[in-house]
Amino acid sequence: MKKILIIIFLLFTLCTNAKDLNVKKSMTGFDxxxxxxxxxxxxxxxxxxxxxxxxxxxxxxxxxxxxxNKLPVTKNTxxxxxxxxxxxxxxxxxxxxxxxxxxxxxxxxxxxxELNFYNDHLNNHxxxxxxxxxxxxxSRHDMIWFQxxxxxxxxFERTQFLKPSIPLRxxxxxxxxxxxxxxxxxxxxxxxxWEAFVTEKILEPLDMDDTVFSIAEMQKTKDHGVPYDExxxxxxLYKIEIKEDGAGVGPAGSIITSLDDLSHWVxxxxxxxxxxxxNVIPTSIIHxxxxxxxAFRNSQLEDKGYNERLNSIYGMGxxxxxxxxxxxxxxxxxxxxxxSQVVIMxxxxxxxxxxxxxxxxxxxxxxxxxxTLVDRLLDLExxxxxxxxxxxxxxxxxxxxxxxSKAGFDLVENTSxxxxxxxxxxxxxxxxxxxxxxxxxxxxxxxxxxxxxxxxTHYHFNRFDTxxxxxxxxxxxxxxxSPQGEISSATVSIDEGQITFDKKPDDSLSNLETLAQYxxxxxxAGSEIxxxxxxxxxxLLGTTEDVLMxxxxxxxxxEKFADIQIEFVFKDKEVKGMQFKVPSGVYEYTKLExxx
Numbered sequence: 001m002k003k004i005l006i007i008i009f010l011l012f013t014l015c016t017n018a019k020d021l022n023v024k025k026s027m028t029g030f031d032x033x034x035x036x037x038x039x040x041x042x043x044x045x046x047x048x049x050x051x052x053x054x055x056x057x058x059x060x061x062x063x064x065x066x067x068x069n070k071l072p073v074t075k076n077t078x079x080x081x082x083x084x085x086x087x088x089x090x091x092x093x094x095x096x097x098x099x100x101x102x103x104x105x106x107x108x109x110x111x112x113x114e115l116n117f118y119n120d121h122l123n124n125h126x127x128x129x130x131x132x133x134x135x136x137x138x139s140r141h142d143m144i145w146f147q148x149x150x151x152x153x154x155x156f157e158r159t160q161f162l163k164p165s166i167p168l169r170x171x172x173x174x175x176x177x178x179x180x181x182x183x184x185x186x187x188x189x190x191x192x193x194w195e196a197f198v199t200e201k202i203l204e205p206l207d208m209d210d211t212v213f214s215i216a217e218m219q220k221t222k223d224h225g226v227p228y229d230e231x232x233x234x235x236x237l238y239k240i241e242i243k244e245d246g247a248g249v250g251p252a253g254s255i256i257t258s259l260d261d262l263s264h265w266v267x268x269x270x271x272x273x274x275x276x277x278x279n280v281i282p283t284s285i286i287h288x289x290x291x292x293x294x295a296f297r298n299s300q301l302e303d304k305g306y307n308e309r310l311n312s313i314y315g316m317g318x319x320x321x322x323x324x325x326x327x328x329x330x331x332x333x334x335x336x337x338x339x340s341q342v343v344i345m346x347x348x349x350x351x352x353x354x355x356x357x358x359x360x361x362x363x364x365x366x367x368x369x370x371x372t373l374v375d376r377l378l379d380l381e382x383x384x385x386x387x388x389x390x391x392x393x394x395x396x397x398x399x400x401x402x403x404x405s406k407a408g409f410d411l412v413e414n415t416s417x418x419x420x421x422x423x424x425x426x427x428x429x430x431x432x433x434x435x436x437x438x439x440x441x442x443x444x445x446x447x448x449x450x451x452x453x454x455x456x457t458h459y460h461f462n463r464f465d466t467x468x469x470x471x472x473x474x475x476x477x478x479x480x481x482s483p484q485g486e487i488s489s490a491t492v493s494i495d496e497g498q499i500t501f502d503k504k505p506d507d508s509l510s511n512l513e514t515l516a517q518y519x520x521x522x523x524x525a526g527s528e529i530x531x532x533x534x535x536x537x538x539x540l541l542g543t544t545e546d547v548l549m550x551x552x553x554x555x556x557x558x559e560k561f562a563d564i565q566i567e568f569v570f571k572d573k574e575v576k577g578m579q580f581k582v583p584s585g586v587y588e589y590t591k592l593e594x595x596x
Contacts, residue, residue: 021350023050023057026376034062037368037386041361041393042235044228045073048369049259050377051351054271056263065357066226068239075260076210078224079355081340082333085255087289087317088265089179090132092186092198094285097128101189104129104288112185116160125168131178132316133293137164139496140175144433145249147450152194155248156184161432165496172294172314176252183251194251205280206264211257215244218256227337230360232470233401237358240337240471243451253335259353262342266351270344289316290329308371308383318342323371324380332366336471339365343374350377363389404468412460419487421445424464424479428490428501436501438477438490447475462487483563483583509550512536517575518568522589524580529589540566 038046045063049056061073096102102111108131109115109123117123122136130136141162145155159181165173183194190197195213203211210221218224228237247254264275273281292313300306312321318331327347333340339362343352352373356365368385375382417424422440429435436449438456445456447466454466456477468474475492480500482488491500508514515538521530530541531548538548538556548556554568569577569588580587 021052021057021377023052023377026379027058030376031060031062033372034369037364038063038361040386040390041358041364042230042237043356043358043361043364044237045225045357046364046369047073047075047077047079047259047353047355048373049075049263049266049351049353050373051263051266051270051353053349054267056260056267059259059263061259063357065224067228067237067357068226073225073355074223076223076258077355078210078212078218078221078256078258079340079357080218080225080253080256080333080335080338081262081342081355082253082335082338083176084262084331084333084340084342085251085253086132086179087269087331087342088198088202088255089183089186089194089251090289090317091281091285092194092201093128093132093182094282094288095201096186096189097288098282098285102128102185108185112188114188115156115181115185118160118163122164122168128182129293129316130169131182133314134172134174134178135169135294136175136178137166137168137170137173138162138175138178139165139173141177141432141495143450143494145177145180147243147452148248148434149451150248150434152180152184152187152248152250155180158432169294172296176249179252180249186251198255202265202280205278206268206275208257208261208264211255211261213250213254213256214247215242215256223258224256225338225355225357227357229337229358232397242337253333259355262353263351266342266344266353270346270349270351289318290320291315292320306388323374324378326374326378328374330370334362334366341366341370343370345374348378350374360393363393407468407474415460417458417464418462418481423487426487427504429504430499430501433494433499433501435504447477449475484565488562505550505552509553510536518578520575520594521592522578523592524587524589528592 034046043063044067045061045065047061048058050058059075061075061077063073065071065073065077093102097104105127107124108126108128117126126136139162144150144158155177159177162177186197187193192200212218227240227242229240230237268275268280269286272283273279273286292315294314296312296314298310300309308324310322312319318329320327320329322328326345328343328345330341330343337357337359339356341354344350352370354365354369356362356369368389371383371385374380421443424445425438425440427435427437436447439446439448445464447454447456452472454469454472454475456464456466459465459476462479462481464477464479466475478491479487480489480491487503489500489502491498512533515533518538519531519533521528532539532541540546540548540558547559548566549559551557551565554570556566558564558566563583565581567579567581568575569579575591577588577590580589
């Protein structure tokens with residue numbers, strides 16, 4: 001009984017330890033602090049907002065939203081908040097749970113039959129909570145969506161090709177594509193796009209009138225952030241190209257908002273879903289987002305002895321941890337050049353929003369500034385977060401430069417490509433990642449992928465490399481040869497493994513009108529086989545069904561056998577037979593007349 005009373009007392013103390021903040025006192029000297037850390041990290045600009053007891057009590061911009069034009073950060077400056085979008089999607093899906101359309105803990109496929117995972121086990125077991133809690137076991141595969149032109153439906157359909165890396169619910173694997181799939185599921189069940197649903201159910205009731213979903217919309221405004229990064233081998237700042245690559249994966253990261261607008265969202269989350277005396281977010285949804293999912297190891301404590309942040313657990317769309325004895329929920333966001341963090345301390349009634357510009361100072365926006373603010377506001381023993389991470393950052397920058405200088409360690413000298421350069425050209429495709437193009441211009445090969453074109457230089461044998469691009473990195477293409485001695489595919493390291501892209505034949509070879517001319521029955525030494533078009537593909541019907549893949553004009557390969565070719569024989573512009581070409585020889589089939 002005594003132990004129970006002690007536990008109740010501790011819980012009561014924890015839940016009632018919120019106190020009035022003396023924000024002015026807590027923030028004394030903060031301007032000078034921000035000037036120093038921005039200079040130390042070579043960051044163009046940042047923004048901070050503090051919420052307490054349902055009100056925005058502090059909001060300030062530091063440095064420049066547009067470094068080149070020396071335009072200041074304001075409370076209305078629009079920033080990409082990237083993955084801080086995820087909690088909006090979680091809440092939107094939760095609203096459909098409230099209506100009975102979705103369920104948190106039953107297979108998502110029951111509510112959305114159109115959703116297909118890699119295998120039946122996932123189809124029968126993956127829940128909405130798994131998808132929003134990063135528990136599916138499916139790796140990130142970010143290059144499927146990053147800077148791609150895939151729309152949300154196309155990304156949704158690619159879910160079936162994503163082989164899990166680990167068993168379901170075994171560990172935490174962050175996955176943006178799962179959020180995109182949930183967003184498209186919302187559209188399938190409501191008839192409204194994710195953007196329209198979030199606008200109607202969340203943004204409009206919260207008076208988030210300046211919040212947008214696209215770069216194009218952002219750039220129409222007069223007050224928006226412009227990303228500048230630091231050159232990797234110097235301290236020079238350069239303006240990076242901002243690309244519209246978030247539309248398809250929008251539910252995972254496309255919201256663009258300001259400190260002022262986003263404070264409305266944080267106020268509602270801190271106030272059981274209420275905003276201006278109206279319940280916008282059902283309280284039950286907020287509680288569901290905080291239910292423990294996957295726990296993280298205390299890596300900072302175990303590896304470096306840092307004990308400020310302990311026992312982190314991911315719920316849905318946000319993480320919960322104990323910071324110096326206080327419960328803290330958070331989620332970061334990162335897109336090229338933009339970083340954000342949203343912190344809520346429910347038992348201290350504190351909300352913090354931080355934005356920063358520049359990838360070199362990602363730690364500023366997602367760790368250094370928010371935790372420094374917590375220390376100040378709660379009058380805790382301060383941790384010099386900037387000093388701690390700056391040392392690592394500068395060391396990493398030097399080591400990275402040194403590491404890149406050692407590229408070429410595996411070069412085999414004095415080798416040549418097996419083919420003329422023109423033979424390496426073409427469109428190369430993969431069912432999940434789409435395609436890239438290798439072209440030949442002015443006696444040089446070029447690699448065109450995700451709207452980025454880089455030259456390809458012969459490395460050794462059939463390997464060609466791009467330069468190590470400042471933004472897009474270094475790409476190494478290893479070309480493969482078919483049994484017929486032709487370039488048939490290219491293998492590239494992407495995301496979590498090696499991906500093989502098959503060289504595509506000309507699209508015209510798959511035209512139904514083209515395929516129709518090959519349909520019919522063929523005879524060889526008294527045995528018959530038949531060719532039909534099934535599901536848009538030419539199919540050979542014999543003892544088994546084999547799909548024929550277009551290869552060259554009038555030449556096909558059997559999908560399952562790379563060393564077999566079928567070439568059709570013409571006379572007077574009509575198919576009269578076909579040659580079955582296998583390693584053992586060439587076998588002539590005669591086409592039977594339709595009335596035979």
